[in-house]
Amino acid sequence: MRPILMKGHERPLTFLKYNRDGDLLFSCAKDHMPTVWFADNGERLGTYRGHNGAVWCCDVSRDSSRLITGSADQSAKLWDVQSGTQLFTFSFDSPARAVDFAVGDKLAVITTDPFMGLSSAIHVKCIAADPDDQVGDSVLVLKGPQGRINRAVWGPLNKTIISAGEDAVVRIWDTETGKLLQENDKEVGHKKTVTSLAKATDGSHFLTGSLDKSAKLWDIRSLTLIKTYFTERPVNAVAMSPLLNHVVLGGGQDASAVTTTDHRAGKFEAKFYDKILQEEIGGVKGHFGPINALAFNPDGKSFSSGGEDGYVRLHHFDPDYFKIPSI
Template sequence: MRPILMKGHERPLTFLKYNLDGDILFSCAKDHTPTVWFADNGERLGTYRGHNGAVWCCDVSRDSMRLITGSADQSVKLWNVQTGEQLYSFNFGSPARAVDFAVGDKLAVITTDPFMDSPSAIHVKQISRDPSDQMGESVLTIKGPQGRINRAVWGPLNKTIISAGEDAVVRIWDSETGKLLKESDKESGHKKTITSLSRSADGSHFLTGSLDKSAKLWDIRTLTLIKTYVTERPVNAVAMSPLLNHVVLGGGQDASHVTTTDHRAGKFEAKFFDKILQEEIGGVKGHFGPINALAFNPDGKSFSSGGEDGYVRLHHFDSDYFNIKI
């Protein structure tokens, strides 16, 4: 596999997201400008200018017309994907960390970091078809969990919201009332900050990655722990193949602890695990620094990784990959 190297960011990558068709890829980084690329050849299509802080997360609507981005500049912005025009800006009193469109794209969940006196919170916003009708008010605000909420996504039929973050607990909330329905067990759950959360293609289960050097697979309705994947370094990003039973984990130490030998020691590779057997089946090297973002193309034939080194690496799988036997 010869990766395509995409250099469009000045600073470390934070998040990657394919659109539903899998033909374009969005990248977020600490350099304020989310960027969109062609997913087959890595050609840069354009950038979205308007944020004044690191962009932590993004999501794209099902019809690939709207992009939503959350940033450290305390705003979440809606963009026209084609023109790059800013349609609306939700402003908060604290940095916005995670964003996720609901099925149907009429709602979005946004999390904000603890800042000054305000605790972390989960906000649900209504998204209007016509940007001129867009309102800034939240339909629901949930306050409560201690520490930063790194990820929040919608559960089945938009009835629930799943959140996870600094306190290492996965929680399921009722998306209408804001009531806490379930939280992960201290014994079976993660022991350190949960950095990433990724839903399966069919929405029946999800994967969390944590600084405790493991990733865990959960049932999205019951929050039952299904599988645990153990690696030898903190996990910053996780993704699941929509095609095969493969899970990919990326990570590495915090940038401040990095020594020059780590790259050669293979500490910065994306590691593939068998989803069912929980065994490591391979790795993809290449980044000069921890991997912060991973995404699988919805067709399962390629994946991309974003690193602390500012590069996005796009990998199209060889035919051998589809015949891996364990």
């Protein structure tokens, strides 16, 4: 499985997102420049210029016409995917960390970091069909828990928002009332910061990765813990195959400790696990630094990883991969 190396970022990668059709891949990095690539051959199509800080997260609308990005420059921006023009800027008083379009693309959730005495918050914004009608007001603002919220996504039928972050607790919020509906059981939950969260294609369950060196699979409605995957290093990124019962975890030790170890010892590989049996089934090496972002193509035939080394690595699976015995 020869990877395609995509070098378009000067700084570490933070997030990767495929569009619904799987023909485009969007990458975010600390170099302020969200970038779009052809998902098939890794050709770079263009960059979205306008942010003045690290871009932490992005999401693309179902019809691939709009992109939303959240940045350390205290803003989230809406872009026209094709032309690269900025359609709107949502301004905040603190860095914007996570962004996610609701089903139907009429709403977006944006989280903001704790900053200068402000607590973390979850903002719900209406997304206008015509950019000229777009306004910056929030339909709903939820005061978050202590610490940063690293990920927030929409639950089934846009009725809930699922959030997780520094305090290691996964929470479900009601999008009508803003009430906290559920928190995960502390006994079975993560023990350290939740870094990443990925939903299953059918939206019935989701996966969280944490600095406590594990990833956990949860039921999206009841918040019941289904499975836990253990590894020997902090998990920065998680993804689930839409095709097979596979989950992939990426990470490595803290960037500050990287220079002191040989890259082979740093364990910078994407590790594949059997979703049901919770056993490791393989790994993909290549990054010279921790993996910060992972994403599966919606067709399940390829995946990409983004690292602290500034590279995006695009992997198309060999036919052998699809013959891995699974139950």
